[in-house]
Amino acid sequence: MTTETTNRMDLAFRRLKEQGRTALIPFLTVGDPDLETSLAIIAELEAAGADMVELGVPYSDPLADGPVIQRASARALKGNVHLRTCMEAALKARKAGSQLPFILFTYYNPVLQMGLDTFFAELGNHEISGLIIPDLPIEESEEMRRRSREAGINLIPLVAPTSSERIAKIVNDASGFVYCVSSLGVTGERSSFHESVDRFIETVRQSTDLPVAVGFGISTPDQVARFAKISDGVVVGSAIVRKIEEVIVLLQDPAKRAEGLLQIRNFVAQLRP
Numbered sequence: 325m326t327t328e329t330t331n332r333m334d335l336a337f338r339r340l341k342e343q344g345r346t347a348l349i350p351f352l353t354v355g356d357p358d359l360e361t362s363l364a365i366i367a368e369l370e371a372a373g374a375d376m377v378e379l380g381v382p383y384s385d386p387l388a389d390g391p392v393i394q395r396a397s398a399r400a401l402k403g404n405v406h407l408r409t410c411m412e413a414a415l416k417a418r419k420a421g422s423q424l425p426f427i428l429f430t431y432y433n434p435v436l437q438m439g440l441d442t443f444f445a446e447l448g449n450h451e452i453s454g455l456i457i458p459d460l461p462i463e464e465s466e467e468m469r470r471r472s473r474e475a476g477i478n479l480i481p482l483v484a485p486t487s488s489e490r491i492a493k494i495v496n497d498a499s500g501f502v503y504c505v506s507s508l509g510v511t512g513e514r515s516s517f518h519e520s521v522d523r524f525i526e527t528v529r530q531s532t533d534l535p536v537a538v539g540f541g542i543s544t545p546d547q548v549a550r551f552a553k554i555s556d557g558v559v560v561g562s563a564i565v566r567k568i569e570e571v572i573v574l575l576q577d578p579a580k581r582a583e584g585l586l587q588i589r590n591f592v593a594q595l596r597p
């Protein structure tokens with residue numbers, strides 16, 4: 325008997341499995357170029373067929389991010405968008421009718437600045453289904469996992485190709501899905517992937533009953549299709565953030581905004597596995 329879950333993300337993955345489909349999981353930096361535009365972009369991602377979305381909290385020292393997301397973070401920080409504003413964006417998007425499961429993506433420092441009690445109290449009120457904290461120290465992850473579980477939120481573990489002997493430990497009592505990082509280094513579109521990536525993903529799949537998603541470097545329909553065959557979800561970030569950057573002038577011109585939004589929708593729709 326599976327425990328009855330009300331978590332939107334879990335329900336989405338269950339539905340996708342029934343349909344034999346792989347999730348398309350876009351990432352965007354919230355507040356790039358501004359909060360209101362991010363809300364409009366989330367609606368476009370949903371219309372384009374996204375199954376859930378990673379809401380990136382801009383941060384001044386995004387160590388794991390390549391130049392595209394670093395520039396997006398800098399633009400969003402100029403607009404004074406921070407952790408709480410990103411949570412509020414999730415709630416606003418929900419109130420505007422979005423059905424997407426929201427995954428809050430943040431580095432650890434903004435969470436520490438807010439304080440864990442406040443953070444988890446607020447998470448529960450903001451329609452967040454999942455949480456990714458790429459630089460969460462292992463020694464802190466036990467408490468974060470406990471608090472996430474109590475809040476009914478999935479703390480999603482990242483597994484890198486170098487984690488091989490720690491995979492079982494990392495995915496043990498995880499929830500939501502396991503995020504396989506396809507490549508070493510930072511985020512950013514890649515033209516190719518290490519030959520061992522398929523075997524790495526298969527190893528992770530063997531070590532958990534949770535859905536397994538792949539991200540890092542995936543930016544074209546062929547790459548999405550390739551990884552969709554061997555996973556339950558594909559994450560695309562930098563390629564979408566770059567598209568937002570490319571149309572940013574249109575987005576900021578009321579007369580051309582709809583055109584800019586349509587270009588984002590079309591770009592994401594052609595990625596859908």
Ligand SMILES: O=P(O)(O)OC[C@@H](O)[C@@H](O)c1c[nH]c2ccccc12
Nearest residue numbers: 388458511512539540541560561562
């Ligand atoms: O940008 P890419 O190469 O498509 O990778 C996904 C990535 O954007 C998103 O999941 C993410 C953004 N910042 C991160 C830092 C670490 C791990 C993952 C991420």
